[in-house]
Amino acid sequence: MFWLIPLLPGASAFILAVFGKWLPKKYVSWQACLSVFASFGISLVSFFGLLKVPPGSLPVIKTLFHWIQSGSFNADLSLQLDPLSSIMTLVVTGVGLLIHVYSVGYMAHDKGYQRYFTYLNLFTFAMLILVMGANLVLMFVGWEGVGLCSYLLIGFWFEKHSAANAGKKAFIVNRIGDAAFILGIFFIFLIVGSGDFRAITGAIEGGAITQGMATLIALLLFAGATGKSAQIPLYVWLPDAMEGPTPVSALIHAATMVTAGVYMVSRMNLLFTLSGVAGQVVGIVGALTAIFAATMALTQNDIKRVLAYSTISQIGYMFIGCGVGAYAAGMFHLFTHAFFKSLLFLAAGSVMHALSGELDMRKMGGLRKYLPLTYPTFLIGAIAIAGVPFLSGFFSKDAILTHAFAQGQYFIWALGLMGAVLTAFYMFRLVFLTFFGPERIESHAKEHLHESPRVMTVPLVILAFFSIIAGYVGLPVVLGEKANLFSRFLDPVIHPGPEVHLGISTEWLLILVSVAVALCGIYIAYVFYLKSPRTPHRIVARFPALYKLLYNKYYVDEVYNAAFVKPLVNGSQVVYDNFDLKVIDGTIDGTAAATSFAGKVLGLFQSGLVKDYTLVLLLGVVIFLGYLLF
Amino acid sequence: MGIFLFFLLAILCVGGVLGMILSKNQAHNALFLVFAFACLGGLFGLLDAPFIAAVQIIIYAGAIMVLFIFVIMMVNLEQGISPEKKKWTLGLSAVLAVFLLVELGLAVRGMLGSLGRTGGPSIGSPTELGRLLFTDYLYPFEITSVLIIAALVGAIVLVKKKEKE
């Protein structure tokens, strides 16, 4: 039954793609939402069914048919359900459903309505294939499928030059990671002889993979993950991806697709644990990304870009979790992040909707009295992500930092903690600039200022609810050995590494430090942007170079441009001028000219007169006979 | 007697063909050809092939040439079409024809004497031919009948005027 989960949105996408043009908007909305709703229902049923399955018989696998059989290369079209993919299906279909519903309101007046829902359904299908595929090949299909949908949706308003470019950028940057990813898959096929996850697990447990090989493969796979999950050095596409419609940013570029890398690393956790070095690399890249992206978020004025950098930073936290061997904690952060980040994006979309598409925070302010539902939900999201106790983000981020500390990774822990301060700061900078303080709204936008329709606010409320409670499935270990339901649920898939226990007092201390850090960040934001709004200007005046560096995002885009894009473009131009125009075109033109010339010459023999032809025939007979005789 | 008859028929036959080549009138051409083919039938008779001789005269001199005459009468617009005027076609074909004649002569030169003479046991009785046609050559015979049907239908379809035109 669970194999229907991806197929329903897939079928819906197919129908919309083929017949969408002739279907009324109302029908399109219902079909798109209901297909995801049905998927969500089945996911829930499968989840509860999975709780009853004894751990020994996991994962549940449904093979639909043999897909590729070519010599020793075999791949089935088979879907699997185990705790890891079950959680992912719940997140994808649950958050996806809310975003589908929200989109009905947000995209109501767009002329590409049917196309939008086709892509959105297609994305859901591909993402579910990614998380449910029982072998690496099928997973890669989903991996590429979500990449394609991401490209299509970033460039959804392709008439806009910047949107089309952003789509291309995302696609090309992802390609780099994907090339590494597929290389990793090839290596696995080379050694294991199969892409099946069970076979890979068996091979690792049987000692078929050496540590060096494991490192190579794990690093290649992680390179793929840095592309898809926007980590250093391939994160550059995600901020630009905000050109797409806001619900897309929420679904694809915050909640689901970009976390595919975390899912993949968790899925291959045995490999990373075996390698050791690769795990360390994952942790360090994650920590660096977390702090690097957080600093870039400090100075951005575009509301969606702040959220984009925040997403990069938060995914960095998830990779910290994976890197220090706390895969369950990483997945847990993925789980809670999906709720509060999509909430923040959707609320930001609601703000944009209210302000007729305004994105610049400097032109907002004081919005809390105009947006009575958007404001509190956004605030809940901000509190959750900042790591204030009793909301979901606190539990998951704390779990990651605690594990990092427990594993003795103090450097990573310190970076994470700094990132936490910055997170709290820039999120509340966002809140204060948008909803508090003096109104800086432009007059034409103010005329249409209104709260969003119910179809958009209801998903916000639901997401806010989950942003609060989602953390309670993974309580810290200090509250009891069995408090962390989430981690115990994942145990059959996540093969626990060396367990290091901290003393109870140390753990409480760490929690207190986290809380202090979060509150500290919020307080600084309060001082900077509400209490004495001139402080930021003074700091900018004091450190102009630093501000400029941050404001321009460390010039990474410019460096990449100069280092990779420009040489490539120039080199291509040279090749185009010399090779394409001269050699290839010359060959083709030459062939055509030679053929035409030969035709003209041979045409001279074609007089059209039957006697001439017969004469040649006679000549042939005479020559042939002469040859036979002499 | 036999050798005299052969030379008479051979000269008449070649003469008929030459007449066909030299005459400008198409109807005369056809009549020259009938004459040549009739002489050829006589030669077949000398070669102990009485049945084929009869068939030659009935089908060629009778049926096929009548067909030719019909067509000539239907298309006879201009009297006398002069021979080929393109010098090099004519010249080249003549040279090639002579070459071919020489080559063929060289090819059969050594074996002409070994072919024997006419007379001896009879081989071409209609009984014997009929037996062969319906035993050893049954399939070619049947296939030929299909060919004739096809030619018949084809000729009718080609020449028939379309009703609507």
Next chain:
Amino acid sequence: MIPVGYFFSLSIVLFVLGIIGFFVKRDLITMFMAVEVMLNAANLAFIALAKAAGSPAGQVIVFFVITVAAAEAAVGLAIILLVFRQKKSIKAEDMRLMKG
């Protein structure tokens, strides 16, 4: 008693005469007749060789050749008639649609 070789030589002469006729004449019908001459030259060779080999098989072949020639004449003349309806001419040089 005539040497069979005489007949064979005659068939060669007739064949070459057919070729010459084909090239000398300009109207399609007479050219067609020249082709018939060549066919009959071949027939004569067959019958002469049948006599030399003492087997009637060669005569059976000639029987088939005559049948096929009849079919060929029917279709060929039909085509000539059709060409004449189109072009109002039966000169070979007037048909050169296939000119390259």
